[in-house]
Each structure stands twice: as structure tokens, then as C-alpha cells.
Amino acid sequence: MEVLSKSPLETKELGKALGNLLNPGNILALIGDLGSGKTTFVQGISQALHITIPVNSPSFLIIKEYKGKHRMLHIDVYRLKIPERELENIGFEEYLNSDFIIVIEWADKIRGLLPKERMEITFEHVDFNERLIKFKPYGEKYENLLLELKKCLSLE
Ligand SMILES: Nc1ncnc2c1ncn2[C@@H]1O[C@H](COP(=O)(O)OP(=O)(O)OP(=O)(O)O)[C@@H](O)[C@H]1O
Numbered sequence: 001m002e003v004l005s006k007s008p009l010e011t012k013e014l015g016k017a018l019g020n021l022l023n024p025g026n027i028l029a030l031i032g033d034l035g036s037g038k039t040t041f042v043q044g045i046s047q048a049l050h051i052t053i054p055v056n057s058p059s060f061l062i063i064k065e066y067k068g069k070h071r072m073l074h075i076d077v078y079r080l081k082i083p084e085r086e087l088e089n090i091g092f093e094e095y096l097n098s099d100f101i102i103v104i105e106w107a108d109k110i111r112g113l114l115p116k117e118r119m120e121i122t123f124e125h126v127d128f129n130e131r132l133i134k135f136k137p138y139g140e141k142y143e144n145l146l147l148e149l150k151k152c153l154s155l156e
């Protein structure tokens, strides 16, 4: 599924729509260039989860835990030199088997660590205020999640 977002607010609303449908343990792999809207999307998710602490691009922290309706783990691997090894050291594997909703920015840098079942969300610059956002589900759980999201979006 593809959505053309025409503003940061639209990207946030899209994140919020998905956020409302997420369950503990869900894994979202976000892929896209600098400034393509990944963090903006995560802010929408955090709104849906009633997370009150603002989510931003973690410049020093690689990994940050948030608490709301569900627990959310926000990971940005952009600055890691050897992302897969460094994440393993942080205990990434344990998080994968937890009840955290896990959202990973620059997930393409840790392909080897991504679980088979996940939602991949790709962000592309189209124009100054336009971003093409593509959803690709891996596994039945995420296929169903995407069906639910489609239903919500057509109702809006
Ligand atoms: N349609 C849009 N959706 C999202 N962001 C947009 C859109 N149009 C313009 N922008 C702007 O693009 C920037 C997106 O920044 P954001 O931090 O979300 O990107 P990012 O993909 O997380 O980047 P990074 O890889 O540096 O973490 C913001 O400055 C935002 O205002």
C-alpha cells in the first residue's frame, strides 16, 4: 500500500492511524533518507499510544523506551558504525521477545537482525512537502494489520 503525504501533519496522522491498531510485540522497520519523515511518523504513533514525552530524532541515544497505552521502543541506528554488532550488545534480541512495540529508523542497516515477521515502511522524498510512504507487510499478522489500516483510512 502507498500513501502520498502532503504535509508533516498528514504523516503524523498516518502514524497515529497505524498506532491505534498496534499490539504489544509489533515490529515496524522504517526505511528512508535523512528528513524523509520517519520520526514525524513515529510522533503520530506515540500520540496514538498516549505517550506524553515528546519523541524526537535521538542524536545521542540509539535506543529509547517510552511508556503509554503500550510500551514503545524507539531505535535509530543511523549513527552506529557497526549497527548489527552494537545492537546485539545492547540486548536487541531480548527486546524482540518482549511486549515492547519496536520502531526502528534506518532499519535497512540491520537487515540481518530483523525478525521474519514485521511491517516495513519506506519513506521517499517527492517534493518539499510531499513524501511517498509505502507499507510492506511480512507475515500474516502484518498483512492483517495492513488490511485494518486500509479500512481505517478509507473511513476517514
Ligand atoms: N509530508 C511530510 N511528511 C513528513 N515530514 C515532512 C513532510 N513535508 C515536509 N516534512 C519535513 O521533513 C522533515 C522530516 O523530518 P523527520 O525527522 O521526520 O525525518 P527522518 O526521516 O526521521 O530523518 P532522520 O533520518 O534524520 O532521522 C521535517 O522537517 C518535516 O517538517
Ligand SMILES: [Mg+2]
Pocket: 038, 039, 040, 056, 057, 076, 105
Ligand atoms: Mg529521524
